[in-house]
Amino acid sequence: MGLEAVLQKEGFLTTTIDAVVGWARKSSVWPMPMGISCCAIEMIAAADPKYDIARFGSEVMRFSPRQSDLMIVAGTVTYKMAQVVRRIYDQMPEPKWVIAMGACTSSGGMYRSYSVVQGIDQFLPVDVYTAGCPPRPENLLNALMTIQEKIGKTRARDFQNRSLAELEHSQN
Amino acid sequence: MNTKELIIERVKEKFSESIEEISDFRDDLCFTIKKDQIVNLGKFLKEEPDLQFIMCKDVTAIDWATRKKRFTTVYHIYSFKLNYTLRLKSNIDDDPPTIETVSAVWQSANWYERETWDMYGIKFINHPDLRRIYMPEGFEHHPLKKDFPVLGIPGSLPLPNKAD
Numbered sequence: 001m002g003l004e005a006v007l008q009k010e011g012f013l014t015t016t017i018d019a020v021v022g023w024a025r026k027s028s029v030w031p032m033p034m035g036i037s038c039c040a041i042e043m044i045a046a047a048d049p050k051y052d053i054a055r056f057g058s059e060v061m062r063f064s065p066r067q068s069d070l071m072i073v074a075g076t077v078t079y080k081m082a083q084v085v086r087r088i089y090d091q092m093p094e095p096k097w098v099i100a101m102g103a104c105t106s107s108g109g110m111y112r113s114y115s116v117v118q119g120i121d122q123f124l125p126v127d128v129y130t131a132g133c134p135p136r137p138e139n140l141l142n143a144l145m146t147i148q149e150k151i152g153k154t155r156a157r158d159f160q161n162r163s164l165a166e167l168e169h170s171q172n
Numbered sequence: 173m174n175t176k177e178l179i180i181e182r183v184k185e186k187f188s189e190s191i192e193e194i195s196d197f198r199d200d201l202c203f204t205i206k207k208d209q210i211v212n213l214g215k216f217l218k219e220e221p222d223l224q225f226i227m228c229k230d231v232t233a234i235d236w237a238t239r240k241k242r243f244t245t246v247y248h249i250y251s252f253k254l255n256y257t258l259r260l261k262s263n264i265d266d267d268p269p270t271i272e273t274v275s276a277v278w279q280s281a282n283w284y285e286r287e288t289w290d291m292y293g294i295k296f297i298n299h300p301d302l303r304r305i306y307m308p309e310g311f312e313h314h315p316l317k318k319d320f321p322v323l324g325i326p327g328s329l330p331l332p333n334k335a336d
């Protein structure tokens with residue numbers, strides 16, 4: 001008996017609002033492509049037909065932070081750029097998530113130098129770190145799937161007047 | 173007379189006293205000149221009809237750290253007429269390192285000198301707009317100096333507060 005056979009009859013499903021909202025949210029994570037250097041090329045590659053980020057509902061790269069849920073920070077963040085990254089992050093509506101893509105963003109990478117922030121977690125709450133220089137598109141997709149898993153576990157009331165520390169705790 | 177001999181001869185005619193050294197390493201001709209003559213030499217090389225070094229490709233500096241004359245400024249200039257790149261150098265001492273700007277001779281030197289100021293702290297006298305170009309305004313150090321730590325000085329560059 002296939003799905004069509006069931007749908008011919010009148011029927012209903014029981015579920016919780018949280019489950020439906022969580023499912024909808026995680027299947028339409030719209031990324032803000034914060035591509036600041038070489039890693040951005042692999043991020044673009046993840047959107048091409050071969051890797052096809054559309055399979056996860058995330059093909060809509062929004063260049064406006066107001067329409068995005070997920071910031072993919074792909075590239076070397078310098079101290080000067082950190083101000084910009086933070087400002088764009090602040091413009092994204094809640095709820096929002098962050099992927100630190102690549103060695104540079106996660107830890108400063110090969111730029112152990114005065115001008116590069118040694119890890120964006122110094123000023124952003126990072127949800128998933130991605131290893132590699134640059135990470136392969138599969139690796140980015142893996143990070144996205146990890147985020148989806150995390151989003152699936154959220155509940156609507158998680159985002160109502162709760163501090164980040166509390167949120168982190170409830171989501172892990 | 174080949175190009176190199178021509179340049180050397182012309183420069184020697186006018187600047188024999190202020191030239192400190194003429195080197196020709198691996199076919200790169202280089203004049204080291206006293207720092208008070210750099211603008212005159214630049215103007216001469218640019219305006220002399222036989223030479224016409226009308227393009228300034230780069231201005232940078234070297235920090236020798238332990239030498240008595242701690243810094244050397246380096247200029248790369250190019251002549252379309254001769255199809256030749258020439259290097260000029262000038263040794264300057266520390267505290268505080270200063271040299272006359274060549275931006276009046278070559279407009280392009282304006283930003284190169286801002287970069288050199290930003291990175292080495294060399295003051296270019298009479299520069300029209302000597303501001304930092306890479307580092308944020310308000311930064312107090314000059315990162316390419318040898319006594320600047322590779323990882324920077326903690327707290328010298330502001331970071332946004334942690335988001336909550």
Ligand code: SF4
Pocket residue numbers: 037038039040074075076101102103104105109132133134135
């Ligand atoms: S991690 Fe590697 S590929 Fe990515 S931005 Fe840094 S240097 Fe470029």
